Amino acid sequence: MNLPKFSSLYGRIFAIFWLTMLLVLIAVIAASQFDPRQLHDVPSGPLQDMKEKGQEITSRYQNSPSLRTALMQIERNNVDRGKLDYYFNDTNGHWLNPPMGMKVRALNNFITQSDKSDLPQQRLYGRLMLAGPIPVVIANRELHMYFTVRWHQPPPFLLQLLDKPFQLLLAVMLTSTPLLLWLAWALSKPAMRLEKAAQKVARGVIELDPELEKGPSEFKQAGASFNQMVMAINNKISEQQRLLSNISHELRSPLTRLRMANALAIRKQGESAELARIDTEAERLELMINELLELSRRQIDAHQIRQHLSIQELWGDTIEDGKFEAEQQKKTLICHQIPNAFMTGNPNLLISAVENVIRNAIRYCERFVWVDFQHNNGGLTIKIEDDGPGVDEEELDAIFRPFYRVSTARDRHSGGAGLGLAITHSVVTQHNGHIKASRSQRGGLEVQITLPVDL
Ligand SMILES: Nc1ncnc2c1ncn2[C@@H]1O[C@H](COP(=O)(O)OP(=O)(O)OP(=O)(O)O)[C@@H](O)[C@H]1O
Ligand SMILES: [Mg+2]
Known part of the structure; x- marks a missing residue:
């Protein structure tokens, strides 16, 4: 197996999935690093305060005669009581001022965990932040001092996310969206280009x-x-x-x-x-x-040869020539207006395609030929009708075959080779259009050509 290169699709898909996973993983690890519910070293600022407090207590009470009175005095002097409390533990693990209720369990748990480290630690239990230990001496006994603080700060944003799976999912989706969008774009753009190119070939370009x-x-x-x-x-x-x-x-x-x-x-x-x-x-x-x-x-x-063509310029002269040719034969070609639209194609082929049908109509009509151009959403429709004898129902499809001539005596001598409509048919299909012959309501033949136009 070859190693994926980034220039390949295979490499890009791999890289994007890998990167997304990595980002999510980093976010989860980072979040747990900053989680106050995990045991951490006390940051230097609060640590300094804690040490100063410990020193102050040591210097004031180290020689006190009674441990109990010293502890009571410390509590009484604590103006922040309730918000910030001090607890003292002897080296054997007994609380000298036993905390109440939930706090005991939290403090005992904290002691067992923080014991493993040399530095003072801190950890959040519910709404209570515990920190310690700070060594102090009270009434000539070496004790460990612990701090408990009421914690009101909301947990960091990432942690809130981790606690709520739905929001976590949303965050992961949001962060991975640009990457995945880029992937989808990288995948679909060349595919769409290929599809357009294939459509162009299908249109004959x-x-x-x-x-x-x-x-x-x-x-x-x-x-x-x-x-x-x-x-x-x-x-x-x-x-x-x-x-x-x-x-x-x-x-x-x-x-x-x-x-x-x-x-x-x-x-x-x-x-x-x-x-x-x-x-x-x-x-x-x-x-x-x-x-x-x-x-x-x-x-x-x-x-x-493909050109962007104005329909008026393309067939304007064809119609004028047709009118002139009809007049020469004492016939009339009626064409009101060519719409102002554009199409892509080969001008010479398109001109001769319409010319062939018009010349047939002039040749076979009694007196009149009608040419009608209609431009609508479906494209361009050119309808050529005459008031001549028309073509039998069963021969309507056959007249588009090369060298096909209607088997009446009249055509034997009319001189054509029977290629005109075959050429028209081939040109129209080459330009992604359709051609159809039917009986005209005006008596003769009706040939209808539809061609796609440029938007
Ligand atoms: N407007 C029409 N009315 C009656 N018959 C027609 C009409 N147009 C074509 N046809 C019949 O269809 C046949 C095929 O037409 P097509 O234009 O292919 O050949 P052509 O006109 O005979 O020869 P060419 O166009 O090659 O000089 C014609 O021979 C004619 O019999
Ligand atoms: Mg012809």
Whole structure:
């Protein structure tokens, strides 16, 4: 097992628990050290007073003829009687002025304990502080003098705590809270950073985040692995798109040769229905390949370009172009207003996504196309409707598939490759949005795109 390092999470958790325990332990030990209910040496100030009192008594009464009268005089002369009392014990352990009640037991207990030390001791019994012994001589007898003082001082704060388990618990919790909070913060901050980064990737923003490689070593490693993964994903996507681009490029040459051979055949054998068919199909294939090539070119590394975009700037021109194109065909595109909102994404891809749907609508509509932008809490909704023939219920999902074209005669000659909606679908999902086609209440097709906006 390796020793925990503080830079690692493992080390930090260990250190914080250890430190908390240590603090609590120190507090408990310190509290018992200052506990007046434990036997302690008498502090120098009171000790001096006690010694002076002992000397005074010795000098006044050492030659007294009677021990009893001397003791009575001492008691009578004590102005603080009741608060501060003196008790005398001979060397055999007998009290010469026996104390009353509780005091006897306390004093006897104190004598047995304090005997072990050479210096005068003190200890608190309930509300009574006992101190002593001070050697004195009264009536030519060597005696031990003890002091009892009524004690009114409240015990120190820490001791009060120790006596009340609930408050002790509260104090321990309060002192350990900052440490534990720091621990929780140290634990959760990098975890949250990692979670945010993962969410970003889920949203399609496949970017490296150097921030991830900071913090406790375990998270540093996780962050580094995460970044490596992001890099690998980026490379994989670019690689695939390059492959697609290369394939479509390579497909074009045999196709051109095919068309040339077909043209030669027509010249040699004259026009025929079969050769004409080969030519139209080859032309269509070429169109598809060209579109595919264009698409893959546009998408290479496009997933790495992300910008903060104004929705108005993004699609303003698309709408204007759409209106113009519709007018050329004696049709009308109606779009009232684009809301003022922002989103993050790839501008070129987003523009062509909406453009594809609008151009379909213009192509298939009878007279009108309606484009409606709505911005609400859920994000941005773009609704594109037309009054054309629409698409059959069972084909509504299929039109988003690449190269899918509705199987009516009308579309055979409409010229498209069937990639437009597939591109739109891919762009919308790349931006964490949704796309759905349904029958419009205005007769034709309704395509609804929802995209998340920046808050
Ligand atoms: N507004 C619409 N009204 C009726 N049919 C539509 C409409 N939009 C799309 N379609 C049908 O969905 C099919 C797929 O559309 P998509 O845009 O993917 O391809 P395309 O327009 O044929 O070709 P491309 O867009 O690649 O030039 C179209 O061929 C058409 O049959
Ligand atoms: Mg289209």
